[in-house]
Amino acid sequence: MSMTTVAITKEIDARGSFCPGPLMELIRNVKTAQVGDVLAVLSGDPGSIKDIPAWVVKANQELVGLEDIDGSAKRFIVRKTH
Amino acid sequence: MNTKILVLGGGTGGTLVANLLAKKLKGAADITLVSALSRHLYQPGWLYVPFGWQDPRTLSRSLKSLLNKRINLEIGKAAALNPDTQIVTLEDGSALGYDYLVLATGSRVTPEDVPGLAEGGYHFYTEEAAWRLHAALEEFQGGKIVVGVGGLPHKCPVAPLEFTFLLDEYLTRRGIREQSEIVYTYPINRVFSIESVADVAAPLLEERKVRAETFFNLESVDPHKKMAYSLEGTELPYDLLVMIPPHRGAKFLENNPVADAQGWVKTERETLQVKGYPHIYALGDTTDLPISKAGSTAHFEAPVIAERIAASLEGRQPDPKHATYDGKVMCFLEAGYNKASILNFDYNTPPTPPAPNAFIHYEKMAFNKAYWYLVPTGML
Known part of the structure; x- marks a missing residue:
C-alpha cells in the first residue's frame, strides 16, 4: 500500500510489545480520541495484521492506511468514525 | 549537602x-x-x-x-x-x-470512567471492593454472572481469567453451578491479549462451560435494567456483574x-x-x-x-x-481446582505457559506467604 496522505493526530509506538499488545493500545487510544481523529499504531507483532483490521470492522471504525516500516513492523492508520 | x-x-x-x-x-x-x-x-x-x-x-x-x-x-x-x-x-x-x-x-481504578459501572458492577481491585464482592457472592443463589475487563490497560492482566476459573470452582463447591451461567468478556478477539496464553485459557473456559464474548469493550452499564453495553454494539444482561474497572495513573x-x-x-x-x-x-x-x-x-x-x-x-x-530493563515479567495463572500455570516473558519473547498443574499452584501459595520476606526487601 502506498504512503498515506492523511494527517495523523497521534502515533502510538507499540513495537516490541506482547502484553497488553498493540491492538489494546489502539483501542485504549480510540476510546479517548475525538471523532474524526486519525491514530497510527506501530506494531512488530505479526498477529496485528489479523487482529487490528478485524477489530476495526467489528467496532465500525475505518482503516485508512497500512504501511510497512523497514520490513520489520507495520503502521496501522485508523480513523475514529463514531 | x-x-x-x-x-x-x-x-x-x-x-x-x-x-x-x-x-x-x-x-x-x-x-x-x-x-x-x-x-x-x-x-x-x-x-x-x-x-x-x-x-x-x-x-x-x-x-x-x-x-x-x-x-x-x-x-x-x-x-x-x-x-x-x-x-x-x-x-x-x-x-x-x-x-x-x-x-x-x-495505578488506580476509575469505575467513574464508564457510565453506570460504579453503581452496577463489582470488582476485586481494591480491598473494600473485594469485600463487597464477597458479600454479593455469598448472597448469590444462581443466575447469570458476567465477568470481564471494563477498560485498558488494567493491572494484573490474568486476574480476570483467574477469577473466572475460581468462580466456576466456588459455584460448584456451593452446589449452584448448574443454576448459574458464566459469561467472560474481553476487549480483543481472543480471551487474553497474548496468543499463547489465550490458547491455553480458551479450552479451559470451554471445559468449565464459560461462554467467551470477545471484542467486548465496555461502553456503559445500566444498573436498573442490569445490562452491560459494548463499544461494538453487544448487549449483555446480567444478575451479577464483575467488571475490572478502567485504570489511570x-x-x-x-x-x-x-x-x-x-x-x-x-x-x-x-x-x-x-x-x-x-x-x-x-x-x-x-x-x-x-x-x-x-x-x-x-x-x-x-x-x-x-x-x-x-x-x-x-x-x-x-x-x-x-543497566537496562528487557521487559521481563512473570505471572502465575490460577486455573482453579488447585492447579495453576505460569507465564514468563519479556519484550522479545512471548510466554509459553505449561498446562496447569498442582505443583505451580502450590508454588504460588508459597509465594503468597513468602512475598513479605523476599520481594520488598530485595532478597529475591
Missing part, C-alpha cells in the same frame, strides 16, 4: 527501589519515601477474597517494618510535581525538593508534563528514565510502557533504577547486569 533521592509510592516498586538504593549507597544520599498509606498491600491476594478463601487483613503489613532503617518515611499524598523546579508538593502543602525522583505511584500526574492525559508516565523502555527528564525514573504500573502492569514488572525493573541512580551518583557506568 547529601544528594536527595525522593521515591513516591510505597507499593512493590517504590519499596524495593528505596531498599536497594539504601543498601547500595549506605549513607551517601538522603532517601525519602512518600506513601499515601502506612501499610504495604499485597494486592495479588485480593483475588481470593471474594470467595472467602483469604482474609484481607492478612494482606497488608506496616510499610515502615519493610523499609531499610536509613530510609525516611513520610505518610502523605503527592498533589503536584514540577519537574522543572524539581519540587513535589504534598496535599498538606509541604514541598519536597529532590536531585533524583522515582515515580512509583502505581495517579491523579496528580494526569496532564503533568511527564505523563499523558490518563496519568501514565512517559518512560524510556530500557533505562526507565522519564522522557525528557533524565533525573526522574518510573516503574511498575506508573509507566506508559506497553507491558503487564504487575508486581513482578516492578520487581524486575527496580534493580535497573537503583543501579542507574547509584552509578550516576558515584560517577561511573552502570553495571551491565542491571
Whole structure:
C-alpha cells in the first residue's frame, strides 16, 4: 500500500510489545480520541495484521492506511468514525 | 549537602527501589519515601477474597517494618510535581525538593470512567471492593454472572481469567453451578491479549462451560435494567456483574508534563528514565510502557533504577547486569481446582505457559506467604 496522505493526530509506538499488545493500545487510544481523529499504531507483532483490521470492522471504525516500516513492523492508520 | 533521592509510592516498586538504593549507597544520599498509606498491600491476594478463601487483613503489613532503617518515611499524598523546579508538593502543602525522583505511584481504578459501572458492577481491585464482592457472592443463589475487563490497560492482566476459573470452582463447591451461567468478556478477539496464553485459557473456559464474548469493550452499564453495553454494539444482561474497572495513573500526574492525559508516565523502555527528564525514573504500573502492569514488572525493573541512580551518583557506568530493563515479567495463572500455570516473558519473547498443574499452584501459595520476606526487601 502506498504512503498515506492523511494527517495523523497521534502515533502510538507499540513495537516490541506482547502484553497488553498493540491492538489494546489502539483501542485504549480510540476510546479517548475525538471523532474524526486519525491514530497510527506501530506494531512488530505479526498477529496485528489479523487482529487490528478485524477489530476495526467489528467496532465500525475505518482503516485508512497500512504501511510497512523497514520490513520489520507495520503502521496501522485508523480513523475514529463514531 | 547529601544528594536527595525522593521515591513516591510505597507499593512493590517504590519499596524495593528505596531498599536497594539504601543498601547500595549506605549513607551517601538522603532517601525519602512518600506513601499515601502506612501499610504495604499485597494486592495479588485480593483475588481470593471474594470467595472467602483469604482474609484481607492478612494482606497488608506496616510499610515502615519493610523499609531499610536509613530510609525516611513520610505518610502523605503527592498533589503536584514540577519537574522543572524539581519540587513535589504534598496535599498538606509541604514541598519536597529532590536531585533524583522515582515515580512509583502505581495505578488506580476509575469505575467513574464508564457510565453506570460504579453503581452496577463489582470488582476485586481494591480491598473494600473485594469485600463487597464477597458479600454479593455469598448472597448469590444462581443466575447469570458476567465477568470481564471494563477498560485498558488494567493491572494484573490474568486476574480476570483467574477469577473466572475460581468462580466456576466456588459455584460448584456451593452446589449452584448448574443454576448459574458464566459469561467472560474481553476487549480483543481472543480471551487474553497474548496468543499463547489465550490458547491455553480458551479450552479451559470451554471445559468449565464459560461462554467467551470477545471484542467486548465496555461502553456503559445500566444498573436498573442490569445490562452491560459494548463499544461494538453487544448487549449483555446480567444478575451479577464483575467488571475490572478502567485504570489511570495517579491523579496528580494526569496532564503533568511527564505523563499523558490518563496519568501514565512517559518512560524510556530500557533505562526507565522519564522522557525528557533524565533525573526522574518510573516503574511498575506508573509507566506508559506497553507491558503487564504487575508486581513482578516492578520487581524486575527496580534493580535497573537503583543501579542507574547509584552509578550516576558515584560517577561511573552502570553495571551491565542491571543497566537496562528487557521487559521481563512473570505471572502465575490460577486455573482453579488447585492447579495453576505460569507465564514468563519479556519484550522479545512471548510466554509459553505449561498446562496447569498442582505443583505451580502450590508454588504460588508459597509465594503468597513468602512475598513479605523476599520481594520488598530485595532478597529475591
